[in-house]
Amino acid sequence: MRPLPVEPRTERAAIGSRLRAVRQARSLTIEQLADLVQLTKSHLSRIERDLVSPSVSTLVTICDVLSIEVGELFRASDVKVVRRDEAPQINLGGEGVHEVLLSPRLEPRIQVLRSRVDPGVIASGGNDLYTVSAQLDVLHVISGRIAVRFADAEHELDAGDTLTLDGREPHSWRSLDDNGAELLWVLLPPA
Structure with a gap:
C-alpha cells in the first residue's frame, strides 16, 4: 500500500x-x-x-x-477552554456553597473558581478564619451580597464589588441575604 x-x-x-x-x-x-x-x-x-x-x-x-x-x-496558540457545564466541582470547605474550577486543573499560574449560593441558603466559608496558600486572592461578587471577615475588620460587598487581599491573611466570608449569590475567586499562584 x-x-x-x-x-x-x-x-x-x-x-x-x-x-x-x-x-x-x-x-x-x-x-x-x-x-x-x-x-x-x-x-x-x-x-x-x-x-x-x-x-x-x-x-x-x-x-x-x-x-x-x-x-x-x-507554534500553536496555548489556549485552553473550560466549558461552564463541564467545569469540575471542587470543595474548599465552604458551607452551603457549590464551587467549580473555571481554570484548567493543571494551570500553574492562576486558579479561577466560581462559588454559587442557592437562593434560600445562607452560606459561608466556615466559622473559623482560614488562609489559602496563594500570594494574591481576588474576590469579585457577580450577584448577591456577602461579608468578608478578617481578624480586625469586616467588609460588606455588593454585586459588582471586588476585594483583593493577601491569600495568607486569615479571613472568612458569609452571604448576607437569602437571594443567592455568585462569586468569582482568582488565586495567584494556585492554592
Whole structure:
C-alpha cells in the first residue's frame, strides 16, 4: 500500500501579530526595527499585518534582531477552554456553597473558581478564619451580597464589588441575604 500524500494547508501562517507583539514587548518602534533589519517601514508594517509574507532570510533577520527563534512564530496558540457545564466541582470547605474550577486543573499560574449560593441558603466559608496558600486572592461578587471577615475588620460587598487581599491573611466570608449569590475567586499562584 502506498502512503497517501499529505495535503498542504491552504491558509497562510499568520505571524504578523506575533512579530508586532514581540517588537512592542521589546519597546521598539516600527521605524527602529525597520532600520535594524534594513526594510522600509511600510514593508515591515505589511508583514506585521500579514499582507505580505517575508522571505526566509528576512524572517531570520527579524527574529535575530528580536531575539526569538523563528519556530516561536509558528507554534500553536496555548489556549485552553473550560466549558461552564463541564467545569469540575471542587470543595474548599465552604458551607452551603457549590464551587467549580473555571481554570484548567493543571494551570500553574492562576486558579479561577466560581462559588454559587442557592437562593434560600445562607452560606459561608466556615466559622473559623482560614488562609489559602496563594500570594494574591481576588474576590469579585457577580450577584448577591456577602461579608468578608478578617481578624480586625469586616467588609460588606455588593454585586459588582471586588476585594483583593493577601491569600495568607486569615479571613472568612458569609452571604448576607437569602437571594443567592455568585462569586468569582482568582488565586495567584494556585492554592
